[in-house]
Amino acid sequence: MVTQSSLIQFHMIVNITGLVWFVKENEALLDSNSTSSKTNVTIGS
Secondary structure, eight states: OOOHHHHHHHHHHHHHHHHHHHHHHHHHHHHHHHHHHHHHHHHHH
8 A cells, every 4th residue: 555655755756856857958958058158258259
């Protein structure tokens, strides 16, 4: 029988995994944006 606490723990693990993936995806976007802005700065200077 599955207890309520184990269900909550499972949902927390799933949420944390989703958050980690979401952050990694956003970091990739931020990295590409920051590198492009850095090249823009060097070109501007």
